[in-house]
Amino acid sequence: MPLVRHADARRTTTPNATMTTHASPTQGATTRLAVWSVEMTPGAAGPEHAFDVEQVWTVLDGRATARVDGTDHDLGPGDALVLPAGVPRRIHAVEPFRAVVAAPAGARATPVDGEPVLPPWIA
Template identity: 85%
Template sequence: MPVVRHTDARRTTTPNATMTTHASPTQGGSAQLAVWTVEMTPGAAGPPHTFDVEQVWTVLDGRARADVDDEHHDLGPGDVLVLPADSVRRVHAVDAFRAVVAAPAGARATPVDGEPVLPPWIA
């Protein structure tokens, strides 16, 4: 079984968060699943977007609000959010927020009114 060392994890920083890839086809450890950590500072919010696959978010620390289609979900440590494919979502960090996310590798994100992209933390 492959081991991906913490020191080898790939980090990608956007204006909204830092994603640390733990396993993915290009990172090692998995050919079909991507696993990464999302870290957000208080007040940060990702852009509204969709993914073409289901994602599972497990909150490790902090608090966030997830807007999913027309619903709002308050999240805290230990909560799990299952985001259906093609749902419009936006995550807002209420406090410093950290979650681990799992999704099929190669998933495409589509910004509202944008074109699909393959985020580097999923590749």
């Protein structure tokens, strides 16, 4: 069984958040599953986008608002948010926010006015 030590986890920082890949096909996983955490500072917000797969976000710490298909959802510790494939979403951190996310590896994100991309934390 592969072990990915915290010190060896892949970290990707964008202007909105830091994603830490805990497992993916390029980092220890032998299945098509990716698991990563997201850390956001208060006021940070990701771009509006949609993924081509379902994602499950579980909030560890903090508070955020998730706009999913035009509807706002307040998120707090212990909440799980199931984001359907193809639905526009945007996460906005109200206070320091941390969540763990699981989704099929290789998923593509499509910004509202852009082309699909493979985020490095899912590869």
